[in-house]
Amino acid sequence: MKIAIVGTGIAGLTAAYKLHHQHDITVFEAEDRLGGHTATVEVSIDGRQHAIDTGFIVFNDWTYPHFIELMDELGVRWRESDMSFGVSCQTTGLEYAGVNGRLALYNGLFAQRKNLLSPSYISMLLDILRFNKQATSDFDNNCIPDLQLQGYVKSLGLSDRFRDYYLVPMASAIWSTPFQRMLEFPVRFMVPFMVHHGLLNVHNRPRWRTLTGGSGAYLAPMSAGFADRIRLSTPVTGIERHADHVQLFADGKVEQFDQVILACHSDQSLGLLRDASADEHAVLAAVRYQANDVVLHTDVSVMPDNKRAWASWNYCLTDDRHGLPRVTYDMNRLMGLDSNTRFLVSLNDSDRIDPARILGTFNYAHPVFTRDAAHAQTQWSLVNGIRRTWFCGAWWGKGFHEDGVVSALRVAKALATDG
Template sequence: MKNIAIIGSGISGLTSAYLLSKKHNVTVFEKNDYIGGHTATVDIEKDGKPYVIDTGFIVFNDKTYPNYLALLDEIGIGKQATEMSFSVHNCETGLEYNGHNLNSLFAQRSNLFRPSFWKLVKEILRFNKLCKSIFEQDIYLPGLTLGQFLNDNKFSAFFAEHYILPMGAAIWSSSLSQMGEFEFRFFVQFFHHHGLLNIADRPQWYVVPNGSRSYLGPLCEPFKERIHLNANITGITRRDDQVHLHFSNVVNNDENDTVSNNYINTQTFDEVVLACHSDQALALLVDATEDEDTLLSSMPYSENSVILHTDVSLLPDRTAAWASWNYQLSQDREKAASVTYNMNILQGLESEHTFCVTLNQKQDIDPSKVIREFIYHHPIFSSESIRAQQQRDLICGINHTHFAGAYWHNGFHEDGVRSAVEVAKRFDCHLDAFAENRN
């Protein structure tokens, strides 16, 4: 039985701790005063009525979340069906549509008489067919980007700017420009696995009933007494066949609540799982190896502003075009994703108010309608970061050090769980649902 330190209490850290606690002693360290990471459910009250609203992790599906679904089953958490639809609104031209069904596609009835819109529909079908063929043949040009693919196959700028780039930007919280630089192979594989190249036969999407935080309690139950919040780890060193965590804590004990004493202490473990962001992990490693420095620095994160509000001006002008995810186009292709989640649709909220969660558009939201503000960080995917992912074995499991995080795969909740499952497998710890795959 090993003593294992887990750094971070997002989905990767908590899943690592849950699985490893089956056979080992685990201790979780979290720098914030709360657990959960992007599992960020908030309680609000509007006109005397309480609501529970997710502001970070929201949805999952029955096709591409096998590890997360197995985890929910194991800890006894159910799921609630939801709708996943996507709309685009061009702030310059007024064009808008929602691709969920025929009526929402032509919610703006003038689209019926726009040749450019009918061409968009035809190009969507051609893009899907071509990408599915490429996926099935598994033939990709080395280094090919999504933007190059669109140009090489003569897709129109209208299609690129009004469909495929905004959809990708909404998924990965990136700019249109960054989406054009996405590695095409990574993009196609993700879209194929998530059913996004199909008009029909798409996955069923779900939310966690009563908010995503509902899974935190059952998940933490086996090790809840060994979770340390406000843990200020200043560095990690590996020596003498052990891992040393160095802490700098501030003690406030005079009547004016001013800092009166600083002290440093060290705790020693057999192994450490760095279940924080790649840049955070690298910053903690005092004695980082050349491989750790190279790989972790190749997988950066971007900062995204997130606002919970009730300003429906961030949604399409026509309510028939309102979707689960709503993208606002502007002329600034370098601007981070401007997407608004309609939480009434996603969580099945019944209210006269429409609760929205918007990324990167604080300046466009009526301040009187803002409820809460957050900052979340998301991995940036590029050819460099994807090459780094493929070299994970150079650093993960080496020198008593393990790395878990969604950045090792596609950047989503399932990927955080998957990375934790991969770490725990080294210690012969598994999800019970996958017991048959333990070889």
Template sequence: TWAIDTGFIVYNDRTYPRFMGLLSELGIDGQKTQMSFSVHNPTSGLEYNGHSLTSLFAQRRNLLKPAFWGLLSEIVRFNRLAKLALTEALDPGATLESFLARHRFSPFFARHYILPMGAAIWSSSLQEMRRFPLPLFLRFFEHHGLLDIRDRPQWYVVPGGSREYVRALLARLGDRLNLRLNAPIQQVDRHPTGVTLRLASGEAHFDQVIFACHSAQALAMLAAPTDSEREVLGDIGWQRNEVVLHSDPRWLPERQRAWASWNYRLSDGDRARACVTYNMNILQGLPADAPLFCVTLNPDAPVDDRYVWQRFAYEHPLFNPQSWSAQLRREEINGQQRSWYCGAYWYNGFHEDGVRSALDVVQGIAAAEGN
């Protein structure tokens, strides 16, 4: 059997210090992986993979295309201007689209490089990426070495998948944790002396409550949310994404030289959800005799059932000016009425951010109790 991860997949040694610290504490070592990115346009037939010169020109006719050489030139120019912008005061209301327009980047560059890359990272449509908060976008790209050709962080996967650190964490907690599975919370009542959780099986009483879930889920559980809770939690939107684990190579670029770790498939319009295929054989370093394993996010056509192993549905936070403003208001609700909120949605939406927000809650509770 093969352990294939379909949710959390990669982390790196530069921007995941807290997550790596957690893995180290649990005695879990990462496995080095290759991070590469390809774009395939089924309409025009264009495809490339930026990992090496060979993969960049996997489609040999691109050597003779001025538009493709222009794309490469614009990538270099974008990286330079992005770094320059980060040295200046960024307008908190600026979007990626406004930056592209101000510096007159071509539609070809936008649709075949920067928007697909952002859409693949945040599981968003190209249209949503146009509205993406510029400060968040540029800082993320800079921190992850995506504005450099060299000096990029080393990426890793967790051997055996994310279930391994979940198992290790539960084993570490042991009897100190009273874990109740399949026990959905129907309602959370806050009162001066504590918090009451209402379940199908009855009630449970606690001093405080930590909502380690999606913001929309937390809001739905509150019996009497405050105006601030309605606004802050309600302004962070979520997008449902379909995920298919399969072995159909037709979801990868036509030329095997262009196969990358992450493979973006362009649609005709900007409204379609991001369609990305993760080549798990590359990402997880599977042996040469392993079957092909692909994880496709939001397939834009039915995946042949003969190749499908399993289907999933995940939700990812949407990042836009509205959610950006909500993030800045977190302290209005965190710790109020014995309630604490943690989740990756408070930062960039990744596992490091989940750990970071959890540590924020731990420190907040300790400070509130005078410890």
């Protein structure tokens, strides 16, 4: 079959990789590069080259089985990563970090020694243990309540301090979602994710990894077999479905295909369909996206004041609960960079960064998960394979690389069967 694939993020590339031997594929990409959120930047400082990720960075050995299998198949190597999380509050001055190693954990949690004698801080730490135990029990007994995060915390009798200085910042950082919106996050979506990623365990946790040479290391080997069928800088402007073919509008031309795979964001897919059905509109419109500004830089002033509170992920808590999350990733820790220069990637924090220390600016949109979005994810068969159209992307899952791969494999399997 003649198949059009729109988008070259992990979902689009996986679909193309699995289908190009059996079908006549054409891959369309609006940008001038492959990869979507896989964006590795080459930086030269002090005569040394460093490959630094700005979008997709880490994966683990628990919840990325299909992605790991794909990397192994491509011969892409990986290295261990240092995963840790910390919070600094601009209003109260609180700073702490949960880092690896017994002594490091002590120094991180009690980066501010005064917290050793703070009843409210000790209570927050105990609430973390209580939450971990109860959420794990609810998951194991299949009785996670149909509540939003805020209501769930209240039902467990846990403190606002635990909610505001630990749980919401961590979840907000994971999903790049504003603080206030995280309070409305569906617990039935969040708790399983936390269980599967070992976030409810103190010690038994997955091993986090980064790809050697940056996440972009998989792009060339993955696309090698169909490189001549990729059209970069060619945004698709519209799609119309007919009984015996699909019309795709791009580059001022109209082309015909037997099938089309939309491997882009749900809202982008909906915008391309000139004849979207009621079902397609209901499913695609249910998953909204939130844009986040990203800056690659070397300005350590955005890190916590207390170096003992430095972590791989550093969440900056402000009074603006409706604003976008401010998170800084320590790329030296995450990617094992050997450099005297501290490379940082910050989300939505450009106003605090010295312009002279900026190495690059980017913008990535992330799915916003709500009850409506969770319901839409159950409607796969309602829109896929209908009128010669297929949809894949990380938005069908939790929003991560593994979800993009799984969604593409599902579509590729269906089309391989059809073929």
